[in-house]
Amino acid sequence: MKCEHSTQYILLESSGELKPADRARLDAHLAGCPSCRSYRAALLHLGDEARADAALPPPTRFTVTSLVVEARRREEEETIRRHAWFGLGHRPVLALAAAAVAAFAIGFGIVVAASRPGGPAVARTAVPAHAWAMDEWVDVRMDLLSDDLATVAEDMKRALPFDPQESGESLDEIATRMLQVEA
Amino acid sequence: MDAQERAWLDEYRKGSREALGKLVEHYRRPLYSFILKMTEGRTDADEVFQEVWIRAIRKLDAFREENLLGWLFRIAHNLIIDLARRCKPFVQPSSAGTQTQSSWINRVPAAGIGPASETAGRDLGRRIREELVKLPPEQREVFLLRTEGEVPFKEIAVIQGVSINTALARMHYAVLKLREALKDEYRACGGQSS
Structure with a gap:
């Protein structure tokens, strides 16, 4: 056994915590180690002297009754606080x-x-909304285009002395006739 | 806790204040001594002592542990730490750098153990007290818990929130330092010091 283990055992011995199995090992070490014997003696001596130091003044400003009264008073205060809350x-x-x-x-x-798996809900709804907006935008554009085409057709009807859709002529023939009208 | 202490505790639980008085008196010396030496006389040990008991009384009915004195020391330990924290603004700069290890207890302001208590008592007891003040607080506390309260290392470890090996090491260093500081007195008393 090394001295550092021995000192641990000596401390545990002083507090009554040394295991019986370690007692023999400690005794064997102490028998051959004056340094650890000296440490053990110093420990006992210091403890005795510290305990015997009677120079300490006793506590003076309390009585058992005052302790109990104060403890009960605080307990009641705590109870009142708890009741106030509940x-x-x-x-x-x-x-x-x-x-x-x-x-x-x-x-x-x-x-x-x-x-x-598809990520946060916000990201997942944003894509369909965008697609829907795109579709709507295309529809609106197509409606506008249809309106434009209808307007053009009406204008053509008003401007031409004949109905190009009913004449059965080709586009070239219609164009030629339009040029003649303008001229 | 021995049979007599248990009997006093049981009597108090049945309503006997006299039994409580016996318990307070029985533990007065080790508990008060621990408080006084831990606070180095810098704070009102009477008040801390009183507060320990007031807190203990409020929980005594529910106390189920084996070691009542160890429990009282634990309350005192927590109170002294609280007190040191509250006194933090009063730390004196000159004392801040003198401790190599954590020195929470040194935040407690005041003037040290009074002259009256210094002149009283036996020489070696007084010298031990003087040298104790120089120990790091953790080591001092372990030493006092062992010598004043005879608290086992297993419980000291719980009180300090460390392993039992750390508690043993702290005690070991405290003993080495005290032994070294008091070697002359030891020789005078006939003790060995090597």
């Missing part, structure tokens, strides 16, 4: 509980949405 029909407690549940639900929803 005396509101548990409303503060319920409000806190409701707030906690709401916070948990929101947090849980965010976590679930963020953990979906």
Whole structure:
């Protein structure tokens, strides 16, 4: 056994915590180690002297009655505080509980949405909305174009002395006739 | 806790204040001595002592542990730490850099153990007290818990929130330092010092 282990055993011995199995090992070491014997003696001596130091003034400003009275007074104060809190029909407690549940639900929803395979819910709805907007935009443009074509057809009807759709002529013939009209 | 202490505790739980008085008196010396030496006389040890008991009385009905004195020391330990924290603004700059290890207890302001208590008592006891003040607080506390309260290392470890090996090491260093500082007195007393 090394001295550093021996000193641990000596300390444990002084506090009554040394295992019986280690007692023999310690005794064997002490028998051949004057340094550890000296350490052990110093430990016992220091403890005795420190305990025997009678120069300490005793506590003076209390009595057992005052201790008990003060302890009870504080206990009553605490009880009153607790009643004041719960005396509101548990409303503060319920409000806190409701707030906690709401916070948990929101947090849980965010976590679930963020953990979906397609990513967060916000990102997933943005794409269809955009596509829908594109479709709508194309439809509107097509409507406008149709209107334009109808207007052109009306204008042509008004400007020409004949109906190009009913004449059965080719576009070249119509164009020739239009040029003749203009001339 | 021995049979007598347990009996006093049981009597108090049945309503006997006299039994509580016996418990307070029985533990007065080790507890008060621990508080006084830990605070180095810098704070009102009477107040801390009183506060320890007031807190203990409020929980005594529910106390189920084996070592009542160890529990009282634990309350005292926590109170002294709280006190040191509250007194933090009063730290004196001159004392801040003198400790190599953490020195929470040194934040407690005041003037040290008074002259009256210094002149009283036996020489070696007084010298031990003087040298104790120079120890790092953790080592001092282990030493006092062992010598004043005879608290086992297993419980000291719980009180300090460290492993039992750390508690043993702190005690070991405290003993080495005290032994070295007091070697002359030892020789005068006939003790060995090598």
